[in-house]
Amino acid sequence: MSDASYLSLRKLTLAYGDSVAVPDLDLDIRRGELIALLGPSGCGKTTTMRAIAGLLPVKSGHVRLDGADITRVPANKRAVGLVFQSYALFPHLSVYENVAFGLKLKGMRGAELDAKVQSGLKSVGLSSFANRKPAELSGGQQQRVALARSMVMEPKVLLLDEPLSNLDARLRLEMRTELQRVQKETGVTMIFVTHDQAEALALADRIVVMKSGKIEQIGSPEDIYNRPLSSFVADFVGFENIFPLVEGKLKTSGGLVDLSSQAPSAAGLAWRPRMVTLGTGPFRGTVRGTSFAGDSREYLLDTSMGPIKAEVEASLPAHAMGSDVSFNLPAEKAAPLSRFA
Amino acid sequence: MTIRSLFIPLILFLVITFLIGPFLIIVAASFSAGETLAFPPQGFSLRWIGKVFTVESFRASFGMSLFLAVGGTAAALVLGIPASYALSRYKLPGAEIVRTIVSAPIIVPGIIVGLALLRYIVVPFQVGITPALFLAHTALVLPYAVRVVSASLDNLRSDIEEAAVLLGSSRLGAFFRVVMPNIRGGILSAFILGFVTSFNQVPVSLFLSGPGVRTLPVDMIAYMEIVFDPSVAALSSLLAFLSIGIVFLAERFLGFSRYV
Structure with missing residues (x-):
């Protein structure tokens, strides 16, 4: 086993009955990495996570973890932890008993068990809540119990399903820090599933963007945010102006603009609204919508290329609704896309 | 006043x-000092309450009813809990049909159920009276067991079972470790409801009672056909207070009404 493929999925095909949710997935995850599976609902990210956990049978392909093929290993023997989106705490057990649940099944008893549970609770700051029932805790506290319950088992991989989505903004930041700290202290390999790009960018070492059961792009948060490779990823991370290139040329009302020197092999180009400049430039459009956003002003332009979204400094002179305005799509700022779908 | x-x-x-009135009349009649069942009661005495405990057939049929209520309900739960679990957790083909069949004894009049059991099961297969009654009471209680247990299962998230499995438990172990403790209230409620229904x-x-084997209510009817003294009223009052007591305790300690 090489460290680069501590957890590896090989030609993994997952299906619900006859409908294939994930076809032929290949993915390698390093030991100690913090990975985000990012994508819209229905992209197969949760399905993939459930297959890694062993909750969903694999149709074909392999899951290897720490050198062993675990494709057919039942979920209760995998040493994979999962923090559920709903936390899934046992309502009839106290916080202490929840954390002790898995350890007791391992046969741990007495002082050893107590020490382990106490340290688990301490690590998430809930020592004083040991005797409470889950229903008496806030959402954030419940999640930390769920985290402690999984972590005391010392899983080889910890999976988290939408770990921040049920929390309010303040707790979200707190939990994000908490997850990073736990990961750093224990070195556990973490994979979390999310549909929120901000969450993935903030937390992950590497992001795996998925669409329709397939991996669209794998990269660092910077890669994904700045250098999306496909129109889907570009759209997902906020490039709202995305255009196909036809033989290196961008089609406009004034004819084709040759961009082959800037983006020789690109299938398309994408600009964030922030990258569009207004007032000067070779293109023209009509202001169809405008809104003030504090530091900036957002415009929706009707152009021969289709609608264009622009966001410019609020200090610049405003353009009225209906007025004609010239604009530029600076080719050097654009993200070149290798796939346009 | 308009x-x-x-x-x-x-x-x-x-x-x-109309709900409470007849009950009050029965209670009043059971303390009568007179020789016949009558209202208003003639005088006050506890002689009929006392007599209830001396009638040999009442003792035997009470034992039978108790056996059927406890045994039949227990059997219905043993069948009903797994059935409810399967119906609530899995998308089974024909689940609706199963639900309907299981609920049938509530909807079909008891006379018909009794006749059908007698004609098509008890007589052709030569089933003894006690086993026949046991079978019938199990079938009658089953719908309540399935309904009440299903309600508490539906309120329980199914992901706690997966959580238990990922912490090292088997599927069956997860059922006993995290499902059963959380539907305990529903099971006890189903038991009480089933007990009262059966009793x-x-x-x-x-239809199914026979020589020497009767349930208490059937025995009471038979008794009244022969003897028209207030002891039946006295027994009715005792039974009513027993039922009220059970339901009161259940509500007090289990929040019974949440499940029914």
Whole structure:
């Protein structure tokens, strides 16, 4: 086993009955990495996570973890932890008993068990809540119990399903820090599933963007945010102006603009609204919508290329609704896309 | 006072009169000192309450009813809990049909259930009286067991079972470790409801009772056909207070009404 493929999925095909949710997935995850599976609902990210956990049978392909093929290993023997989106705490057990649940099944008893549970609770700051029932805790506290319950088992991989989505903004930041700290202290390999790009960018070492059961792009948060490779990823991370290139040329009302020197092999180009400049430039459009956003002003332009979204400094002179305005799509700022779908 | 403002109190009065009235009459009659079942009671005595405990057939049929209520309900739960679990957790083909069949004994009149059991099961297969009654009471209680247990299963998230499995438990272990403890209230409620249903059951038991083997309500009817003294009223009162007591305790300690 090489460290680069501590957890590896090989030609993994997952299906619900006859409908294939994930076809032929290949993915390698390093030991100690913090990975985000990012994508819209229905992209197969949760399905993939459930297959890694062993909750969903694999149709074909392999899951290897720490050198062993675990494709057919039942979920209760995998040493994979999962923090559920709903936390899934046992309502009839106290916080202490929840954390002790898995350890007791391992046969741990007495002082050893107590020490382990106490340290688990301490690590998430809930020592004083040991005797409470889950229903008496806030959402954030419940999640930390769920985290402690999984972590005391010392899983080889910890999976988290939408770990921040049920929390309010303040707790979200707190939990994000908490997850990073736990990961750093224990070195556990973490994979979390999310549909929120901000969450993935903030937390992950590497992001795996998925669409329709397939991996669209794998990269660092910077890669994904700045250098999306496909129109889907570009759209997902906020490039709202995305255009196909036809033989290196961008089609406009004034004819084709040759961009082959800037983006020789690109299938398309994408600009964030922030990258569009207004007032000067070779293109023209009509202001169809405008809104003030504090530091900036957002415009929706009707152009021969289709609608264009622009966001410019609020200090610049405003353009009225209906007025004609010239604009530029600076080719050097654009993200070149290798796939346009 | 307008007619409108009298209407609601009138309805309330009628409801209370017809629901509670007969019960009060029976209770009053059971303390009568007279020789026949009559209202208003003649004098006051505890002689009929005392007599209830001396009638040999009442003792035997009470034992039978208790056995059927406890045993039949327990059997219905042993069948009903797994059935409810399967119906609530898996998308099974024909689940609706199973639900309907299981609920049938509630909908079909007891007379018909009794006749059908007698004609098509008890007689052709030569089933003894006690096993036949046991079978019938199990079937009659099953719908309540499935309904009440299903309700508490539906309120329980299924991901706690997956959580238990990922912490090292087997699927079956997860059922006993995290499902059963969380539906305990529902199971106890189903038990009490089933017990009361079975204990008060008349029509089916009427068909299936036989020489020397009767349930208490059937025995009471038989007794009244021969002897018209207030001891039946006394027994009815005792049973009613027993039922009220059980339901009161259940509500007090289990929040019974949440499940029914």
